[in-house]
């Protein structure tokens with residue numbers, strides 16, 4: 085099916101975005117001087133560009149063959165099977181043809197040939213998308229009763245059952261041809277608020293330059309603001325850059341509010357046009373996620389902010405700050421700068437996964453042996469880190485390893501994605517092998533937790549233990565607590581629009597202020613300027629109702645981890661099997677159902693309480709270690 089291709093390629097981009105670990109400032113080196121075992125072996129995909137060219141030609145031919153099947157799908161189950169099988173072969177090949185130039189560009193952005201070939205692939209994919217836009221509508225002309233019968237009597241269609249059923253499920257919100265045509269006239273216009281937001285926040289934004297206490301001048305850009313907050317030990321300097329940075333957004337608060345209002349108005353119009361009761365329902369329907377999941381998340385976190393406040397108070401105490409502000413939340417509380425050579429990191433990551441069994445550990449050893457990971461930074465290489473599957477070969481991981489503790493965890497995180505992909509590909513037919521973002525970050529965060537516990541067991545050094553605990557605590561604070569706060573805000577504003585109530589800068593500021601009060605209580609001084617934070621969170625304007633997934637992934641992973649850890653004997657084996665089966669299940673069901681089989685019901689408070697309790701315990705442990713210093 086044509087739409088699968090787009091779905092997969094899109095997933096790649098999203099997974100990479102989630103795994104973006106920020107720009108790591110370090111010395112660039114010449115790629116040729118790096119040992120081959122620390123670099124990708126792309127010859128496993130294609131021996132050379134000539135082979136890739138042949139693959140490209142073959143893909144083009146297959147696309148023509150699929151496009152030529154228009155009008156045949158309704159002829160019977162065999163004709164349908166023929167079309168789906170051909171699309172599947174095409175999808176498999178597209179991985180190779182897409183990844184080869186993509187990866188060459190990742191390791192060297194200046195590679196002109198790779199850039200040109202990558203553009204050719206993208207143009208080909210987009211032409212194919214247009215040429216096969218008829219597939220879903222044509223399939224849907226087959227009545228569900230007929231399709232059901234075909235599925236029951238044609239074993240070849242079984243691997244495609246889930247995708248087909250999902251297509252029919254969503255049909256309830258597809259309008260008739262004439263109405264769809266009218267809606268399609270607005271598709272470009274619907275992207276306009278986002279474009280205006282991006283222009284206002286990038287091209288037209290004018291950050292002021294401030295003078296810090298050491299006399300240095302800094303422009304209050306996004307990057308400099310984060311850097312000063314994370315490294316400058318002088319609170320007055322942090323206040324200075326915070327005020328300069330936030331006042332830039334405050335200056336345009338009415339324009340930002342109007343843009344956000346237009347996004348919520350658009351979402352509500354689209355939801356109503358497609359027969360949904362709310363914008364939230366419309367948005368979650370794509371993955372068949374019940375509205376209760378989202379509501380449970382925001383409500384449970386709201387009621388359990390005490391551990392966050394405990395941590396904030398502890399930070400204020402250790403830092404010796406009389407008044408603690410949000411801009412004091414990123415500076416380190418100890419001076420721990422130990423480095424970890426790559427060979428040590430691989431050894432620790434390998435040993436840490438032992439609880440997942442021999443088979444799992446052997447897979448990790450294979451992934452670490454060389455050729456799968458592009459380890460070090462080099463001139464022209466893309467920043468950040470990711471794991472990306474290449475169906476039929478193996479997943480490839482990209483790092484910019486810099487010997488920090490944070491990066492040892494990044495390696496563990498990406499290994500989690502890689503083994504998940506391997507297990508899904510081996511245990512699922514191609515059509516249900518790729519998993520959603522919703523379960524993706526469960527596998528990666530699970531391995532981070534394994535590494536944390538392994539490492540804490542290994543070291544008595546209080547400073548190292550503090551650094552480890554903070555690594556985990558900061559992760560939960562940023563990924564679970566803060567994203568839940570943002571998710572809460574999105575839901576509140578969309579609801580106002582659904583109720584026909586006004587959305588102004590004043591209204592948005594008030595919602596944010598209430599949320600910060602609920603989350604932080606009296607543990608931090610509230611700066612009114614902070615209220616306008618809604619203007620600088622680009623996710624709100626780019627992908628509404630997206631950030632909550634960071635929080636649900638973390639919660640699911642915590643609950644599964646606690647469950648395995650708490651059990652013994654055969655019960656432990658069973659819990660472990662349930663988890664491995666989740667990884668093996670790829671995308672063979674809706675993520676809610678997959679997680680349910682692994683023992684996680686996201687429509688109840690249990691998973692959210694699991695991560696909150698974990699956070700609470702980590703903060704207690706941190707306090708114990710700090711007292712030892």
Ligand SMILES: [Zn+2]
Nearest residue numbers: 102103525528
């Ligand atoms: Zn990730």
